[in-house]
Amino acid sequence: MITFEHLQKTYPARGTGAPVQALADIDLTVERGEIYGIIGRSGAGKSTLLRTVNLLEKPTSGRVLVDGVDMTSLSARELREARHSIGMIFQHFNLLSSRTVFDNVALPLELAGVGKAKIREAVEPLLDLVGLTDKRDRYPAELSGGQKQRVGIARALASKPKVLLSDEATSALDPETTTQILHLLADINRRLGLTIVLITHEIAVIKEICHKVAVMEGGRIIEQGPVFDVFAHPKHPTTHTFVDPVINRGIPDALRGRLSATEVPGSNMVLRITFTGERATSPVISAISRKLNLDLNIWHGQIDEIQGAPFGTLVVEAIGNPQSIEAAISLLKVNKLGVEVLGYAVPGNLRAAV
Ligand SMILES: Nc1ncnc2c1ncn2[C@@H]1O[C@H](COP(=O)(O)OP(=O)(O)OP(=O)(O)O)[C@@H](O)[C@H]1O
Numbered sequence: 531m532i533t534f535e536h537l538q539k540t541y542p543a544r545g546t547g548a549p550v551q552a553l554a555d556i557d558l559t560v561e562r563g564e565i566y567g568i569i570g571r572s573g574a575g576k577s578t579l580l581r582t583v584n585l586l587e588k589p590t591s592g593r594v595l596v597d598g599v600d601m602t603s604l605s606a607r608e609l610r611e612a613r614h615s616i617g618m619i620f621q622h623f624n625l626l627s628s629r630t631v632f633d634n635v636a637l638p639l640e641l642a643g644v645g646k647a648k649i650r651e652a653v654e655p656l657l658d659l660v661g662l663t664d665k666r667d668r669y670p671a672e673l674s675g676g677q678k679q680r681v682g683i684a685r686a687l688a689s690k691p692k693v694l695l696s697d698e699a700t701s702a703l704d705p706e707t708t709t710q711i712l713h714l715l716a717d718i719n720r721r722l723g724l725t726i727v728l729i730t731h732e733i734a735v736i737k738e739i740c741h742k743v744a745v746m747e748g749g750r751i752i753e754q755g756p757v758f759d760v761f762a763h764p765k766h767p768t769t770h771t772f773v774d775p776v777i778n779r780g781i782p783d784a785l786r787g788r789l790s791a792t793e794v795p796g797s798n799m800v801l802r803i804t805f806t807g808e809r810a811t812s813p814v815i816s817a818i819s820r821k822l823n824l825d826l827n828i829w830h831g832q833i834d835e836i837q838g839a840p841f842g843t844l845v846v847e848a849i850g851n852p853q854s855i856e857a858a859i860s861l862l863k864v865n866k867l868g869v870e871v872l873g874y875a876v877p878g879n880l881r882a883a884v
Pocket residue numbers: 541542550551552570571572573574575576577578579731
């Protein structure tokens with residue numbers, strides 16, 4: 531539905547400053563019907579990337595294709611037309627304070643010259659969809675933040691877009707309202723098959739509703755893929771800093787302090803084994819222990835949930851000869867379990883910690 535091809539954006543120098551390269555060679559595809567989350571720290575280039583989709587920001591080079599149409603090649607009139615199929619919602623809602631809820635939602639249709647009866651036909655179901663039928667004659671100042679964003683969503687849907695762009699739409703809301711708005715977006719995605727691209731600096735937003743995620747840093751995408759895969763096996767250190775606080779893949783601090791990065795005489799290897807819902811670990815682990823005559827002492831374990839699928843982590847201390855341990859690691863991998871060496875620990879220290 532949306533393809534970014536070799537997309538670059540450099541903002542010209544301001545005053546005595548240097549030009550800013552906000553986007554550096556972005557290649558990304560968002561499939562139809564997906565909720566695609568883009569996460570990154572402040573200044574990573576998220577807003578710039580999102581705003582190239584409807585050409586609020588013109589790329590310096592490269593292309594943006596929306597439903598097969600190269601947005602960078604359109605005339606001003608064609609671009610106005612194309613923008614009807616791309617809705618957008620904002621952190622600060624961008625509502626007109628002098629218009630009622632109904633009139634805010636109706637605005638894009640009025641601007642497109644749609645008649646009064648047709649506007650009513652379009653707006654009333656949208657107010658129902660976002661749960662604001664009883665607020666239709668209220669003004670923005672009389673609404674809560676969550677209600678204002680519901681108006682923003684209804685207004686964005688008024689021109690029946692194929693794509694909805696969400697620019698930090700929940701950043702100004704409290705956690706409970708954030709969850710309600712995210713559920714509304716997920717519901718709209720399911721009911722209308724709408725493709726949603728959202729930018730956020732909050733990993734909880736990605737975890738809650740996105741199917742896929744791209745992590746941005748310094749104008750580049752440093753990691754991307756299905757949310758489950760990126761959360762379960764983050765590769766880039768920046769992805770770790772986002773994911774680790776919400777997916778507890780780690781070990782308790784008291785135990786972590788007893789790990790050393792290098793092997794010392796008498797120490798045992800400590801492994802982290804990760805598994806997804808379909809894989810039962812304990813029969814595999816006990817079979818491997820028996821077969822190779824080694825002990826895999828479970829040190830710490832837990833199960834998280836990513837997008838409704840269980841994701842488990844076990845930290846084990848491997849006690850046996852080095853060849854058996856190497857063979858065990860291979861066998862765990864053959865059984866499609868994730869294995870990482872966390873470090874080494876002296877058994878006495880471990881027992882003290884447990
Ligand atoms: N109009 C502009 N002129 C010059 N530089 C800009 C402009 N807009 C953004 N930038 C710069 O481009 C880089 C990317 O900015 P962008 O707003 O896309 O990042 P972001 O990831 O959305 O950040 P935030 O989460 O803070 O909004 C930053 O260094 C920013 O200062």
